[in-house]
Amino acid sequence: MNSTTTAADDGTRRSMVLGAQVMNYGSADAAWRWPGTNPRTYFDPDTWAETAAQAERGKMQFLFIADHPAVREDLTHHKPSATIDPIVVAGHVISHTSRIGIVLTQSTTFNFPYTVARQLKALDLLSGGRIGWNAVTTQEPAIAANFGSPVADRTTRYARAHEFVQLVQALWGSWGPDALKLDTDAGVFADATEIRPIDLAGRHVASRGPLPIPPSPQGQPILFQAGGGAEALTIAGSYASGVYSMATDIQTGRAHRLDLDEAAVQAGRAPEDIRLFMGAFTTVADSMEEALARREELMRLSPTPVHARLRHLSALVGARIPADRLHAQLSASERSSLRPAPFQLHAEKAVRLLTEGHTPYEVLLRGVTDFHTTFLGSPEEIADEMQELFEADACDGFVIAPDVVGDGLPAFTDKVVPVLQRRGLFHADYEASTLRGHFGAPRQYGRDVNPAPEPEIAVGASDQ
Structure with missing residues (x-):
């Protein structure tokens, strides 16, 4: 460590x-x-x-x-x-x-x-x-x-x-x-x-x-x-x-x-x-419920349509989630078939949330299609x-x-x-x-550090 x-x-x-x-x-x-x-x-x-x-x-x-x-x-x-x-x-x-x-x-x-x-x-x-x-x-x-x-x-x-x-x-x-x-x-x-x-x-x-x-x-x-x-x-x-x-x-x-x-x-x-x-x-927000309500309003105002986010979520979990299931829990068999897409941000989190019983819409509110980690609540x-x-x-x-x-x-x-x-x-x-x-970084002025491994650059007489 x-x-x-x-x-x-x-x-x-x-x-x-x-x-x-x-x-x-x-x-x-x-x-x-x-x-x-x-x-x-x-x-x-x-x-x-x-x-x-x-x-x-x-x-x-x-x-x-x-x-x-x-x-x-x-x-x-x-x-x-x-x-x-x-x-x-x-x-x-x-x-x-x-x-x-x-x-x-x-x-x-x-x-x-x-x-x-x-x-x-x-x-x-x-x-x-x-x-x-x-x-x-x-x-x-x-x-x-x-x-x-x-x-x-x-x-x-x-x-x-x-x-x-x-x-x-x-x-x-x-x-x-x-x-x-x-x-x-x-x-x-x-x-x-x-x-x-x-x-x-x-x-x-x-x-x-x-x-x-x-x-x-x-x-x-x-x-x-x-x-x-x-x-x-x-x-x-x-x-x-x-x-x-x-x-x-x-x-x-x-x-x-x-x-x-x-x-x-x-x-x-x-x-x-x-x-x-x-x-x-x-x-x-003051509670998770209020945070989710705020995110729901932001999603309503967003120019990115919900169906586009749902397609992204489907790709993350390796299953096609139809639009008419947006607000419904996935069935037990559907949940068991979910697989996180490799090398995709938040894929494992998306699978976990759906498996726990959250609806696709609730999962989207929690930011799984965002680039960074989302902290809310x-x-x-x-x-x-x-x-x-x-x-x-x-x-x-x-x-x-x-x-x-x-x-x-x-x-x-x-x-x-x-x-x-x-x-x-x-x-x-x-x-x-x-x-x-x-x-807490060490003081540095000019090139008074160990040389980088590549590439070498030509050095003049007054190189620091």
Whole structure:
């Protein structure tokens, strides 16, 4: 068992780290229509600021801002699933918060290392050291078309990602940590001998540098990784301080943790330096009955028809469930024939709920066709599920995505968080002022880490 999943040596209990994916309407596709929701949230900076401030009042350690630089929804009835732009949103949010971190997504496929290094380090400096970078390789044709490029094969995308991250980190360190002087009497702004080009080039990307930006209080942004597969594990093990997992239960969470630990060791890093997060959709109410009623109303407002969800459920359990059986329990023979589809999220949970006697409609209300695990019910019931996963070493924390941000985020921070705090599972207040401090991640500046196993990049005279 790695040290991120055990009690500390001094006997204190470890506590979970919580992020919030809330810089949009909510995880429910009907969230933008929910009573009380500001329909202009997508482009309303005041709402962004209040949402971030609410997460900070709940002592959450970071906001997670996903990205999808293409239109993928039919916007006739569906809300955009991503923010208007991660850099723009983060730039506004940092001026309305003081402690919470902001992890924002930037692609290593359709960007230049210098641009990403410059923008994120500038945000990190201006925020007092609260920025993280979710480094992703992008494979969707619609996004590639927006940048006028074809989709590269997986091997190429990840080879470029290794070079890209190393170049960004080298650029972050190209301004020496003690170079800034601001000596007005002597007329010395900085020690120019400590601000040096990096002169790095690989097969896919290159940069001369240096960046004209001094370090933040945390040195430089921390890295996040999201995605699956062996190549993604190598990226995470080599560079990440946080991993946004696709795990949905104890079994898949533990498996991801073991794979991540091995990848960290292979990269010469300590496994305990990487936090694993499970995504979680939440519906908080005073009781399970009220939570189910809320989800039923959200389903009624949803542009996704119930019969489409029923087809998805049928695929998960390996049986065709006809529409006229939506509100009826399956027969004993039907239940005995159910089989969870392999490699499908929530398939085993769907089989279990149907076998227990829930109707297909009741199973759908419980979120089995959603991407992440869904926590619903009273604050105590939600805290119970989080505690079980956390104490079973399935994750080090959660990225919370309320069904509707406007009232769902306050319900989580004002009702669920106090339960977690009373149980000693979540901190009572911020212990640090930087995102690196929130994670307990080692200080890093430039490339002062063990080299990544692949690919090698050409090194200039001033490589850090």
